[in-house]
Amino acid sequence: MTDAFEPDVPAPDEVTAPWWDATREHRLVLQTCARCVREKRPAAQHPPRALCVRCGSDELDWVRSGGAGVVDSFTVVHRAPRPDLAVPYVIARVRLAEGVVLLTRLQGREPDGWHIDDKVQVTWIDLDDGRALPVFVPDAPPSPETEKGS
Template sequence: MIRPMVNRDSAYFWEGTQKGELRVQSCNACGALRHPPGPACPECGGLDRGYVVAAGEGEVFSYVVHRHPPVPGKELPIVIALIDLDEGVRMVGEVHGVQPEEIEIGRRLRVDWHRVDDDLTLPVWRPVEEDS
Protein backbone atom coordinates (compact mmCIF):
# COMPACT_ATOMS: atom_id res chain seq x y z
CA MET A 1 0.00 0.00 0.00
CA ILE A 2 1.16 3.51 -0.78
CA ARG A 3 1.24 5.48 2.47
CA PRO A 4 0.36 9.16 2.72
CA MET A 5 3.09 11.71 3.28
CA VAL A 6 3.00 13.08 6.81
CA ASN A 7 4.74 16.40 7.43
CA ARG A 8 4.46 19.30 9.87
CA ASP A 9 1.51 20.74 7.93
CA SER A 10 -0.50 17.50 7.91
CA ALA A 11 0.54 15.69 11.12
CA TYR A 12 -2.49 17.03 13.04
CA PHE A 13 -4.80 15.49 10.38
CA TRP A 14 -3.26 12.01 10.68
CA GLU A 15 -3.16 12.23 14.49
CA GLY A 16 -6.90 12.93 14.28
CA THR A 17 -7.66 9.95 12.08
CA GLN A 18 -6.00 7.71 14.69
CA LYS A 19 -8.60 9.07 17.16
CA GLY A 20 -11.55 8.85 14.77
CA GLU A 21 -11.60 12.61 14.17
CA LEU A 22 -11.85 14.28 10.78
CA ARG A 23 -9.79 17.43 11.34
CA VAL A 24 -9.86 20.49 9.09
CA GLN A 25 -7.17 23.14 9.35
CA SER A 26 -8.31 26.53 10.60
CA CYS A 27 -6.61 29.90 10.78
CA ASN A 28 -6.40 31.14 14.36
CA ALA A 29 -6.15 34.73 13.06
CA CYS A 30 -9.24 34.95 10.82
CA GLY A 31 -11.05 31.62 11.31
CA ALA A 32 -10.88 30.50 7.67
CA LEU A 33 -11.04 26.74 7.09
CA ARG A 34 -9.06 24.95 4.41
CA HIS A 35 -8.14 21.54 3.11
CA PRO A 36 -5.60 20.39 2.16
CA PRO A 37 -3.56 22.00 4.93
CA GLY A 38 -0.70 24.37 4.35
CA PRO A 39 1.72 26.65 6.18
CA ALA A 40 -0.05 29.99 5.68
CA CYS A 41 -3.68 31.07 5.51
CA PRO A 42 -4.70 31.85 1.92
CA GLU A 43 -7.26 34.38 3.21
CA CYS A 44 -5.16 36.56 5.54
CA GLY A 45 -1.61 35.20 5.30
CA GLY A 46 -1.62 34.25 8.98
CA LEU A 47 0.78 31.56 10.18
CA ASP A 48 -1.05 30.67 13.42
CA ARG A 49 -2.84 27.45 12.53
CA GLY A 50 -5.24 25.26 14.41
CA TYR A 51 -7.99 22.85 13.47
CA VAL A 52 -11.65 22.08 13.95
CA VAL A 53 -13.16 18.61 14.12
CA ALA A 54 -15.59 18.25 11.24
CA ALA A 55 -18.92 16.50 11.62
CA GLY A 56 -17.80 14.09 8.90
CA GLU A 57 -20.68 14.47 6.46
CA GLY A 58 -20.96 16.01 3.04
CA GLU A 59 -22.04 15.37 -0.51
CA VAL A 60 -20.38 14.25 -3.70
CA PHE A 61 -19.27 17.24 -5.76
CA SER A 62 -17.52 15.10 -8.40
CA TYR A 63 -16.17 11.57 -8.72
CA VAL A 64 -14.16 9.15 -10.80
CA VAL A 65 -14.22 5.39 -11.05
CA HIS A 66 -10.62 4.19 -11.25
CA ARG A 67 -10.47 0.99 -13.31
CA HIS A 68 -6.85 0.96 -14.51
CA PRO A 69 -3.90 0.86 -13.84
CA PRO A 70 -3.68 -1.37 -10.78
CA VAL A 71 -3.01 0.33 -7.44
CA PRO A 72 -0.83 -1.52 -4.90
CA GLY A 73 -2.96 -2.89 -2.06
CA LYS A 74 -6.30 -2.00 -3.71
CA GLU A 75 -8.95 -3.98 -5.54
CA LEU A 76 -10.31 -2.34 -8.68
CA PRO A 77 -12.56 -0.56 -9.46
CA ILE A 78 -12.08 2.20 -6.87
CA VAL A 79 -14.66 4.95 -6.44
CA ILE A 80 -12.95 8.24 -5.57
CA ALA A 81 -15.02 11.34 -4.81
CA LEU A 82 -14.47 15.01 -4.22
CA ILE A 83 -16.68 15.63 -1.19
CA ASP A 84 -18.14 19.00 -0.22
CA LEU A 85 -18.02 18.82 3.57
CA ASP A 86 -20.84 20.52 5.44
CA GLU A 87 -18.18 22.83 6.94
CA GLY A 88 -17.51 24.33 3.50
CA VAL A 89 -14.25 22.70 2.39
CA ARG A 90 -13.68 19.93 -0.13
CA MET A 91 -11.85 16.69 0.50
CA VAL A 92 -10.90 13.82 -1.81
CA GLY A 93 -11.64 10.34 -0.53
CA GLU A 94 -12.28 6.75 -1.41
CA VAL A 95 -15.95 5.73 -1.27
CA HIS A 96 -16.82 2.31 0.12
CA GLY A 97 -20.20 0.61 0.16
CA VAL A 98 -21.33 1.67 -3.32
CA GLN A 99 -21.02 0.08 -6.70
CA PRO A 100 -19.51 2.30 -9.41
CA GLU A 101 -22.89 2.64 -11.13
CA GLU A 102 -24.52 3.79 -7.85
CA ILE A 103 -22.34 6.84 -7.17
CA GLU A 104 -23.79 10.20 -8.22
CA ILE A 105 -23.21 13.90 -7.74
CA GLY A 106 -25.13 15.15 -4.72
CA ARG A 107 -25.14 11.81 -2.88
CA ARG A 108 -24.71 12.24 0.87
CA LEU A 109 -21.66 10.58 2.40
CA ARG A 110 -20.39 10.07 5.95
CA VAL A 111 -16.80 9.47 7.01
CA ASP A 112 -15.77 6.05 8.29
CA TRP A 113 -12.36 4.72 9.27
CA HIS A 114 -10.11 2.08 7.75
CA ARG A 115 -7.42 1.06 10.22
CA VAL A 116 -4.47 -0.10 8.12
CA ASP A 117 -2.13 -0.76 11.06
CA ASP A 118 -1.13 0.75 14.42
CA ASP A 119 0.34 3.82 12.70
CA LEU A 120 -2.19 4.55 9.97
CA THR A 121 -5.95 5.02 9.91
CA LEU A 122 -7.44 6.29 6.66
CA PRO A 123 -10.71 8.17 6.31
CA VAL A 124 -13.05 6.47 3.85
CA TRP A 125 -16.55 7.54 2.89
CA ARG A 126 -19.81 5.62 2.93
CA PRO A 127 -23.28 6.55 1.75
CA VAL A 128 -25.61 8.06 4.34
CA GLU A 129 -28.51 5.65 4.48
CA GLU A 130 -31.82 7.43 4.06
CA ASP A 131 -34.52 6.84 6.68
CA SER A 132 -37.22 4.47 5.48
Protein backbone atom coordinates in the same frame (compact mmCIF):
# COMPACT_ATOMS: atom_id res chain seq x y z
CA MET B 1 -18.14 -4.92 -5.06
CA THR B 2 -14.74 -4.70 -3.41
CA ASP B 3 -13.93 -2.11 -0.78
CA ALA B 4 -10.53 -3.46 0.28
CA PHE B 5 -7.41 -1.64 -0.76
CA GLU B 6 -3.88 -1.06 0.43
CA PRO B 7 -3.18 2.66 0.08
CA ASP B 8 0.12 4.44 -0.24
CA VAL B 9 0.09 7.23 2.33
CA PRO B 10 2.66 9.94 2.96
CA ALA B 11 4.56 10.17 6.22
CA PRO B 12 3.43 12.90 8.61
CA ASP B 13 5.48 16.08 8.73
CA GLU B 14 5.42 19.15 10.98
CA VAL B 15 2.36 20.53 9.14
CA THR B 16 0.32 17.35 8.73
CA ALA B 17 1.18 15.56 12.01
CA PRO B 18 -1.83 16.95 13.97
CA TRP B 19 -4.18 15.79 11.20
CA TRP B 20 -2.65 12.30 11.13
CA ASP B 21 -2.68 12.13 14.96
CA ALA B 22 -6.43 12.83 14.95
CA THR B 23 -7.00 10.00 12.45
CA ARG B 24 -5.59 7.56 15.00
CA GLU B 25 -8.74 8.31 17.05
CA HIS B 26 -11.02 8.36 13.97
CA ARG B 27 -11.46 12.11 14.31
CA LEU B 28 -11.72 14.16 11.12
CA VAL B 29 -10.18 17.56 11.84
CA LEU B 30 -9.83 20.63 9.66
CA GLN B 31 -7.22 23.33 9.84
CA THR B 32 -8.68 26.77 10.55
CA CYS B 33 -7.31 30.30 10.49
CA ALA B 34 -7.89 32.49 13.54
CA ARG B 35 -7.44 35.69 11.50
CA CYS B 36 -10.11 34.63 9.00
CA VAL B 37 -12.45 33.70 11.86
CA ARG B 38 -12.00 37.18 13.37
CA GLU B 39 -12.68 38.78 9.98
CA LYS B 40 -15.74 36.54 9.44
CA ARG B 41 -14.34 34.84 6.34
CA PRO B 42 -14.34 31.13 5.56
CA ALA B 43 -11.61 29.78 7.81
CA ALA B 44 -11.29 26.02 7.20
CA GLN B 45 -8.81 24.56 4.74
CA HIS B 46 -7.65 21.14 3.61
CA PRO B 47 -5.13 19.69 3.02
CA PRO B 48 -3.16 21.09 5.96
CA ARG B 49 -0.71 23.83 5.08
CA ALA B 50 1.85 26.00 6.88
CA LEU B 51 -0.10 29.19 6.06
CA CYS B 52 -3.71 30.15 5.47
CA VAL B 53 -4.53 29.97 1.75
CA ARG B 54 -6.82 33.02 2.02
CA CYS B 55 -4.83 35.56 4.06
CA GLY B 56 -1.34 34.07 4.48
CA SER B 57 -1.58 33.99 8.28
CA ASP B 58 0.20 31.37 10.35
CA GLU B 59 -2.47 31.60 13.10
CA LEU B 60 -3.71 28.10 12.37
CA ASP B 61 -5.57 25.73 14.64
CA TRP B 62 -7.69 22.57 14.35
CA VAL B 63 -11.43 21.97 14.68
CA ARG B 64 -13.36 18.74 14.49
CA SER B 65 -15.52 18.12 11.43
CA GLY B 66 -18.89 16.43 11.73
CA GLY B 67 -17.86 14.21 8.80
CA ALA B 68 -21.03 14.83 6.76
CA GLY B 69 -20.79 15.91 3.15
CA VAL B 70 -21.98 15.54 -0.40
CA VAL B 71 -20.36 14.06 -3.47
CA ASP B 72 -19.09 17.02 -5.47
CA SER B 73 -17.54 14.98 -8.31
CA PHE B 74 -16.33 11.42 -8.78
CA THR B 75 -14.79 8.97 -11.18
CA VAL B 76 -14.82 5.20 -11.35
CA VAL B 77 -11.34 3.77 -11.76
CA HIS B 78 -11.28 0.72 -14.01
CA ARG B 79 -7.54 0.55 -14.62
CA ALA B 80 -5.49 0.38 -11.45
CA PRO B 81 -2.31 2.45 -11.17
CA ARG B 82 -0.71 -0.56 -9.45
CA PRO B 83 -1.30 -4.24 -10.16
CA ASP B 84 -2.18 -4.99 -6.53
CA LEU B 85 -5.21 -2.64 -6.45
CA ALA B 86 -8.60 -4.22 -7.11
CA VAL B 87 -10.83 -2.40 -9.60
CA PRO B 88 -13.30 -0.88 -10.03
CA TYR B 89 -13.19 1.68 -7.22
CA VAL B 90 -14.48 5.22 -6.82
CA ILE B 91 -12.37 8.34 -6.23
CA ALA B 92 -14.39 11.43 -5.32
CA ARG B 93 -14.35 15.02 -4.22
CA VAL B 94 -16.51 15.27 -1.12
CA ARG B 95 -17.62 18.72 0.00
CA LEU B 96 -17.95 18.67 3.77
CA ALA B 97 -20.67 20.62 5.56
CA GLU B 98 -17.86 22.98 6.68
CA GLY B 99 -17.19 23.86 3.01
CA VAL B 100 -13.86 22.07 2.67
CA VAL B 101 -13.34 19.62 -0.20
CA LEU B 102 -11.58 16.29 0.41
CA LEU B 103 -10.23 14.00 -2.28
CA THR B 104 -11.21 10.56 -1.03
CA ARG B 105 -12.73 7.19 -1.84
CA LEU B 106 -16.39 6.26 -1.84
CA GLN B 107 -17.36 2.87 -0.48
CA GLY B 108 -20.45 0.97 0.53
CA ARG B 109 -22.18 1.04 -2.85
CA GLU B 110 -21.52 -0.40 -6.29
CA PRO B 111 -19.40 2.02 -8.36
CA ASP B 112 -22.22 2.72 -10.82
CA GLY B 113 -24.60 3.48 -7.93
CA TRP B 114 -23.07 6.86 -7.06
CA HIS B 115 -24.42 10.25 -8.13
CA ILE B 116 -23.38 13.87 -7.76
CA ASP B 117 -24.95 15.39 -4.60
CA ASP B 118 -25.28 12.01 -2.83
CA LYS B 119 -25.07 12.58 0.91
CA VAL B 120 -22.15 10.81 2.55
CA GLN B 121 -20.64 10.32 5.99
CA VAL B 122 -17.04 9.66 6.95
CA THR B 123 -15.85 6.23 8.03
CA TRP B 124 -12.31 4.98 8.51
CA ILE B 125 -9.84 2.48 7.12
CA ASP B 126 -7.20 1.61 9.71
CA LEU B 127 -3.61 1.49 8.55
CA ASP B 128 -0.91 -0.82 9.88
CA ASP B 129 0.94 2.06 11.58
CA GLY B 130 -2.06 3.13 13.70
CA ARG B 131 -3.18 5.99 11.49
CA ALA B 132 -6.45 5.82 9.55
CA LEU B 133 -7.74 7.11 6.23
CA PRO B 134 -11.10 8.83 5.94
CA VAL B 135 -13.36 7.35 3.28
CA PHE B 136 -17.02 8.07 2.73
CA VAL B 137 -20.09 5.88 2.68
CA PRO B 138 -23.74 6.66 1.89
CA ASP B 139 -25.37 8.74 4.61
CA ALA B 140 -28.77 7.30 3.78
CA PRO B 141 -30.05 4.59 1.47
CA PRO B 142 -30.73 5.83 -2.07
CA SER B 143 -34.26 6.98 -2.67
CA PRO B 144 -36.43 5.19 -5.28
CA GLU B 145 -36.06 8.26 -7.53
CA THR B 146 -32.26 8.05 -7.30
CA GLU B 147 -32.35 4.37 -8.16
CA LYS B 148 -34.40 5.16 -11.32
CA GLY B 149 -31.80 7.74 -12.37
CA SER B 150 -34.13 10.74 -12.19
